[in-house]
Amino acid sequence: xxxxxxxxxxxxxxxxxxxxxxxxxxxxxxxxxxxxxxxxxxxxxxxxxxxxxxxxxxxxxxxxxxxxxxxxxxxxxxxxxxxxxxxxxxxxxxxxxxxxxxxxxxxxxxxxxxxxxxxxxxxxxxxxxxxxxxxxxxxxxxxxxxxxxxxxxxxxxxxxxxxxxxxxx
Amino acid sequence: xxxxxxxxxxxxxxxxxxxxxxxxxxxxxxxxxxxxxxxxxxxxxxxxxxxxxxxxxxxxxxxxxxxxxxxxxxxxxxxxxxxxxxxxxxxxxxxxxxxxxxxxxxxxxxxxxxxxxxxxxxxxxxxxxxxxxxxxxxxxxxxxxxxxxxxxxxxxxxxxxxxxxxxxxxxxxxxxxxxxxxxxxxxxxxxxxxxxxxxxxxxxxxxxxxxxxxxxxxxxxxxxxxxxxxxxxxxxxxxxxxxxxxxxxxxxxxxxxxxxxxxxxxxxxxxxxxxxxxxxxxxxxxxxxxxxxxxxxxxxxxxxxxxxxxxxxxxxxxxxxxxxxxxxxxxxxxxxxxxxxxxxxxxxxxxxxxxxxxxxxxxxxxxxxxxxxxxxxxxxxxxxxxxxxxxxxxxxxxxxxxxxxxxxxxxxxxxxxxxxxxxxxxxxxxxxxxxxxxxxxxxxxxxxxxxxxxxxxxxxxxxxxxxxxxxxxxxxxxxxxxxxxxxxxxxxxxxxxxxxxxxxxxxxxxxxxxxxxxxxxxxxxxxxxxxxxxxxxxxxxxxxxxxxxxxxxxxxxxxxxxxxxxxxxxxxxxx
Numbered sequence: 001x002x003x004x005x006x007x008x009x010x011x012x013x014x015x016x017x018x019x020x021x022x023x024x025x026x027x028x029x030x031x032x033x034x035x036x037x038x039x040x041x042x043x044x045x046x047x048x049x050x051x052x053x054x055x056x057x058x059x060x061x062x063x064x065x066x067x068x069x070x071x072x073x074x075x076x077x078x079x080x081x082x083x084x085x086x087x088x089x090x091x092x093x094x095x096x097x098x099x100x101x102x103x104x105x106x107x108x109x110x111x112x113x114x115x116x117x118x119x120x121x122x123x124x125x126x127x128x129x130x131x132x133x134x135x136x137x138x139x140x141x142x143x144x145x146x147x148x149x150x151x152x153x154x155x156x157x158x159x160x161x162x163x164x165x166x167x168x169x
Numbered sequence: 170x171x172x173x174x175x176x177x178x179x180x181x182x183x184x185x186x187x188x189x190x191x192x193x194x195x196x197x198x199x200x201x202x203x204x205x206x207x208x209x210x211x212x213x214x215x216x217x218x219x220x221x222x223x224x225x226x227x228x229x230x231x232x233x234x235x236x237x238x239x240x241x242x243x244x245x246x247x248x249x250x251x252x253x254x255x256x257x258x259x260x261x262x263x264x265x266x267x268x269x270x271x272x273x274x275x276x277x278x279x280x281x282x283x284x285x286x287x288x289x290x291x292x293x294x295x296x297x298x299x300x301x302x303x304x305x306x307x308x309x310x311x312x313x314x315x316x317x318x319x320x321x322x323x324x325x326x327x328x329x330x331x332x333x334x335x336x337x338x339x340x341x342x343x344x345x346x347x348x349x350x351x352x353x354x355x356x357x358x359x360x361x362x363x364x365x366x367x368x369x370x371x372x373x374x375x376x377x378x379x380x381x382x383x384x385x386x387x388x389x390x391x392x393x394x395x396x397x398x399x400x401x402x403x404x405x406x407x408x409x410x411x412x413x414x415x416x417x418x419x420x421x422x423x424x425x426x427x428x429x430x431x432x433x434x435x436x437x438x439x440x441x442x443x444x445x446x447x448x449x450x451x452x453x454x455x456x457x458x459x460x461x462x463x464x465x466x467x468x469x470x471x472x473x474x475x476x477x478x479x480x481x482x483x484x485x486x487x488x489x490x491x492x493x494x495x496x497x498x499x500x501x502x503x504x505x506x507x508x509x510x511x512x513x514x515x516x517x518x519x520x521x522x523x524x525x526x527x528x529x530x531x532x533x534x535x536x537x538x539x540x541x542x543x544x545x546x547x548x549x550x551x552x553x554x555x556x557x558x559x560x561x562x563x564x565x566x567x568x569x570x571x572x573x574x575x576x577x578x579x580x581x582x583x584x585x586x587x588x589x590x591x592x593x594x595x596x597x598x599x600x601x602x603x604x605x606x607x608x609x610x611x612x613x614x615x616x617x618x619x620x621x622x623x624x625x626x627x628x629x630x631x632x633x634x635x636x637x638x639x640x641x642x643x644x645x646x647x648x649x650x651x652x653x654x655x656x657x658x659x660x661x662x663x664x665x666x667x668x669x670x671x672x673x674x675x676x677x678x679x680x681x682x683x684x685x686x687x688x689x690x691x692x693x694x695x696x697x698x699x700x701x702x703x704x705x706x707x708x709x710x711x712x713x714x715x716x717x718x719x720x721x722x723x724x725x726x727x728x729x730x731x732x733x734x735x736x737x738x739x740x741x742x743x744x
Contacts, residue, residue, distance in 0.1 A: 069349055
């Protein structure tokens with residue numbers, strides 16, 4: 001099963017390496033990993049999408065919590081949350097099919113951010129399914145390059161991840 | 170007061186209560202050694218950084234305090250790696266300091282540069298690279314705090330040489346607060362209640378006691394619980410000595426080379442109360458057939474240990490001593506005569522035996538030294554057959570008196586660890602039991618022992634083989650003794666699979682000669698009847714002694730649960 005985990009960590013050098021090392025050493029598979037600062041510049045948030053059954057996920061969560069620089073781990077499995085991925089897609093496009101591609105992009109509320117004679121770059125934001133659907137629609141035209149940020153996620157409602165129950169290790 | 174980084178390090182170590190530092194000099198730690206020239210604590214020079222790390226580990230195991238070692242950058246630091254991994258696997262509190270090239274050279278592939286925080290990330294509880302002298306004192310404080318609290322473990326602090334030389338006003342951080350590190354100490358009261366209920370309902374309970382009980386200082390509570398609810402006790406290798414061996418409730422060690430009756434008790438129990446143990450594969454055997462009838466209570470301070478390999482029904486996360494104290498209030502007095510009688514029946518049917526004939530067998534030597542020291546000695550083992558025989562035949566009567574590399578299984582650990590323990594307790598007899606393979610992995614520490622008058626007694630059970638691997642080759646690999654004979658030479662037949670021919674080349678090294686070359690006392694025993702007089706003489710000798718026993722070469726460690734078998738699928742004798 002696919003899980004989206006949010007990890008609040010100390011914004012120090014080496015923390016990303018600690019997390020990556022942990023996943024490698026324990027044999028956990030990462031689908032995607034996105035890192036960025038939070039509202040507090042001392043704290044970074046890593047959003048990790050990981051595959052595994054309940055037993056593996058329990059270990060992932062506990063092992064992450066065990067790292068000294070990890071402040072808070074949230075598995076979004078139980079809570080209502082939003083996920084977003086940003087993709088840049090470079091598609092072959094010439095004067096014969098450019099308008100068709102533009103139409104598809106419009107349906108997906110994606111934007112054209114670069115146009116040259118034989119290709120366009122489309123920017124799209126959404127959950128993973130939407131991005132996948134867009135890419136598959138564009139495939140027949142010739143997708144030359146895809147670049148994605150990986151999932152970032154946030155719980156719905158007023159409460160923040162930092163406010164939820166304190167770290168239990 | 171204005172102090173250099175090196176002086177701050179020494180001052181912090183003093184304030185942390187460090188009594189002894191195992192430290193090896195090198196180019197990038199000269200400022201530290203200059204500050205150590207008149208250190209307010211003992212500084213010991215090992216002959217290899219790995220030896221220093223194991224000494225710190227042995228000191229920590231024997232005392233419960235944090236063991237401290239120091240090495241230079243690059244090769245000095247990488248030589249600590251095995252020692253750190255060993256301490257990490259066995260949850261030993263240790264702080265290791267390493268020199269590092271100056272901050273402006275980091276990442277430059279400078280002379281003797283190694284990314285030691287990168288290298289040791291998976292084998293330390295935490296590590297630090299100090300890049301600003303302002304952070305130094307707080308970092309050292311945090312390192313000791315993290316190493317010694319929660320589930321203990323090694324912490325490494327990497328100190329670039331410019332930080333050692335820089336000056337700053339020294340401020341001792343009175344309190345440290347790490348927002349992301351707050352280990353649970355007290356167990357959840359509801360979980361303790363559930364555990365007590367399970368114990369009260371159980372008809373065939375067993376306590377499975379691990380090293381965490383020793384760490385938590387909870388051996389008395391285990392004894393009280395076992396007596397109150399009449400629960401038999403089996404221990405892991407790391408918990409040898411945590412339960413009185415003369416108690417009728419004591420079953421000895423479980424697992425691969427554990428007692429037949431202890432393993433059968435686990436397989437037939439209706440309740441396993443695991444305390445400070447982590448269901449290691451050498452203890453559980455085949456996981457899917459482990460304790461099929463048992464409900465499992467697991468008391469451990471590390472949440473990651475819960476349900477890692479074996480599904481736990483009632484987890485209680487926290488300090489063993491505090492949880493057991495709570496548990497004792499809710500556990501009712503009980504007795505389980507039928508259950509204990511069943512276990513006794515297994516014990517009678519398949520006792521722990523070895524062939525007690527005229528030959529000099531290794532088990533006999535261990536029984537003899539166990540009897541002569543009456544459980545008062547600290548016994549330290551290397552890794553291999555002799556280690557398992559020591560677990561089987563040496564009666565450790567007190568916690569922190571049986572020191573052994575459990576998780577990592579590090580050959581070369583025992584001798585330096587024994588030196589570390591003897592530094593901590595100079596008046597206690599420290600017996601190192603080694604194989605002829607293991608002892609050669611850190612034999613250079615004889616110099617450290619002799620020069621510092623650390624009078625450890627080293628027993629080498631010399632079977633002229635890497636015995637444990639040879640045993641597996643004999644039992645599971647068609648007796649193909651591939652590179653396990655320690656005196657194989659160029660003139661030997663390439664596929665020799667038997668020992669002790671007259672034509673065999675003589676064994677090297679001559680351990681008696683090696684001991685004497687280092688200024689230690691060397692002795693050799695080849696006949697069974699000489700064992701006890703020689704051991705007595707050794708115990709009377711107030712010097713570092715190396716005593717070599719030329720033992721039966723193809724003796725095997727039995728019983729044995731082969732890998733992949735369930736705990737009750739035991740090989741008790743070879744066909």
